[in-house]
Amino acid sequence: MDSIPTFNAEHLQSNMKTVYYSRTFLSIIGGVIAGIMGFTSLTGFIFYFLIMAITSVGLLAKAGFTVHSYFDSWNRVLLDGFLGGLMLCCCCDASAWGLEIDLIFLYQFL
Amino acid sequence: MALGFAVGVFGVLILFHAAYSTIQYRGLLKITEEEFSGPPMNVVAELLLGLVFCIWAALTVPGKFLSIQPYSEENRIVSLPANSDFMIFNHRGKVFPLEMDVKLKH
Numbered sequence: 001m002d003s004i005p006t007f008n009a010e011h012l013q014s015n016m017k018t019v020y021y022s023r024t025f026l027s028i029i030g031g032v033i034a035g036i037m038g039f040t041s042l043t044g045f046i047f048y049f050l051i052m053a054i055t056s057v058g059l060l061a062k063a064g065f066t067v068h069s070y071f072d073s074w075n076r077v078l079l080d081g082f083l084g085g086l087m088l089c090c091c092c093d094a095s096a097w098g099l100e101i102d103l104i105f106l107y108q109f110l
Numbered sequence: 111m112a113l114g115f116a117v118g119v120f121g122v123l124i125l126f127h128a129a130y131s132t133i134q135y136r137g138l139l140k141i142t143e144e145e146f147s148g149p150p151m152n153v154v155a156e157l158l159l160g161l162v163f164c165i166w167a168a169l170t171v172p173g174k175f176l177s178i179q180p181y182s183e184e185n186r187i188v189s190l191p192a193n194s195d196f197m198i199f200n201h202r203g204k205v206f207p208l209e210m211d212v213k214l215k216h
Binding site: 055 | 118121122125128129132146147148149153154157160161164165167168169171172173174175176177178179
């Protein structure tokens with residue numbers, strides 16, 4: 001009978017948490033940068049996908065390109081947290097715009 | 111770890127500075143009544159620098175990847191118990207050949 005591959009689940013969860021933190025932080029940063037550069041709808045999405053691609057490559061490099069010793073499938077390190085981060089990116093993009101507009105108005109009144 | 115955190119904070123500060131510069135630039139454009147097509151080149155360079163710092167911090171700060179393979183070196187299950195008062199060594203295990211390269215997990 002074939003043995004089922006077993007994993008150290010606690011370490012797997014810790015690795016997932018690390019990936020999630022990295023992606024979340026970079027989504028927020030990506031949103032702020034897109035807001036500052038004035039990227040609108042399609043360009044903003046393309047910019048976000050670019051940031052996420054860079055993050056994926058960075059995470060793969062951190063794992064030394066041997067995904068199987070740290071994760072149980074490629075999808076986890078490449079795609080997890082992608083869409084949640086998209087929401088954060090849009091929120092921060094909108095707040096970066098809002099912040100700019102507010103500060104411009106305040107500056108005019110001072 | 112602290113260095114990564116400091117680099118991340120520095121990257122975020124650079125981004126805030128770039129945002130402030132862009133706001134001032136937009137104020138200037140409003141005075142001259144031109145359209146905002148993008149921030150000036152030095153702001154773009156500053157944003158790229160801040161992005162590089164933040165990417166580096168985001169990959170370094172959350173912590174190392176731990177191995178999930180059950181048979182890798184750092185996942186050894188064997189360890190000596192802290193309380194060795196109840197360990198006995200006078201048993202039949204002494205007839206086994208010695209394994210000289212077995213390492214203990216600390």
